[in-house]
Amino acid sequence: MNPNKLKELLKLYFIMGSNNCFENPAHVLTEAIRGGISLFQFREKGEGCLLDGNKYALAKELQRICREHDIPFIVNDDIDLALAIDADGVHIGQEDEHVLSVRKRIGDKILGVSVHTWAEAMAAKAAGADYFGLGPIFPTSTKKDAKPVQGLSFIRELRNKGIQTPIVGIGGINQENASMVMEAGADGVSVITAISHAESAFKAAAELSKQTQDHDR
16 A cells, blocks of 8 residues: 555554443444544454454444445454455554465555564565554553553654654553654554543544644654
């Protein structure tokens, strides 16, 4: 995908699974889209997550909502599911299938990779990653096996070294600190509970969207 187009899509990247929601996931996603999210990732992982047929059914329901609103639908880690439903892309971590292997399997779909070091970033870039997920930027309780908090330094390091690959920050990002992530050089922010646990997913997304739009690079 064109990097400039992808940078626009990464501005407000909402990640969610059924176990991240207090309300019906379809409702939460619909309200988040109404509030201004630009990209969605289906991440059905962790305690209480759906499995097999139930996971597939929810993925299809949420994908339908995204397609109705022209929001790209990304699948976390599960390459088989992404291919089965013809998702727009996948996001993988360092412990998942190798980047090069995933790129071969998904063709020209969007491929995001979580990176934590310069070496990981360069390897992912060489293997065909379209964007980097950097974090956790701030402390987070959503991912139980999260890496140590990085702060904003790695975003700045990549930008200072001239890396133009689209970057999205993740981990503990909310309405209070999203602008800091953008100012550090990220193209966007990705959030889970800042929207999925909000009293109003619409209002939370709208406020986050304003934060990212105010810092166009």
